[in-house]
Amino acid sequence: MQTETIIGALEAKINALLEAHPAHFLVEVRIKPTNNIKVFIDSDEGIILSTLIEYNRKLYKEIEESGLFPADDFSLEVSSPGLDEPLKKHRQYKKNVGRYVHITRNDATVVEGKLLDASDEGVIVETETGKGKKKEIKQETVLFSDIKTTKIQVKF
Structure with missing residues (x-):
């Protein structure tokens, strides 16, 4: 599967998770050639670490169940964009x-x-x-x- 297709599928899953929290929004999804998935989520009023951990756990489970990566050959990082990341949204x-x-x-x-x-x-x-x-x-x-x-x- 092409990276753009996988990113689109991941964005749909993430946006579905974020629906329950209107203040939270997806900034970007990146996938490295090693199948390292980086998800950047932000919030209008700031986002706490425990919330990011919760998103990571739910998203990891959904990716495993979806079969997007054969043999579960992927790693997942969910974080807020740091100060070194440019503004995108x-x-x-x-x-x-x-x-x-x-x-x-x-x-x-x-x-x-x-x-x-x-x-x-x-x-x-x-x-x-x-x-x-x-x-x-x-x-x-x-x-x-x-x-x-x-x-x-x-x-x-």
Whole structure:
């Protein structure tokens, strides 16, 4: 079976599990050539480890029973996307309003600043240039169609 077909089947199983929890959503499913399945689940208000463990157990059982992988030759990891994972879903942008982001556009230019809002079309980022009296604060709109990657930045 092709990887895309397997990912589609897994996404359907995961989305069925998530139906009972509307705040939880699937971000991404990845399968390595070694049949290591990585599932990233997020939530509008954050997700706790015990919930991810529960999803892992239920999904593992469903995959075993489905026969997607002959001789149960697979491993499964269910986690929330970490800070090193780029934002992929609109809901992730909404959830992270108020945090600092690093956006790389398709043309390789970069926008760094505070995420102020996320609409259906794009995001508004507050950027700062200069220091002291020359400090300038601007708002910049970046369309989703222009975004290559967006990562959360941790500021101390």
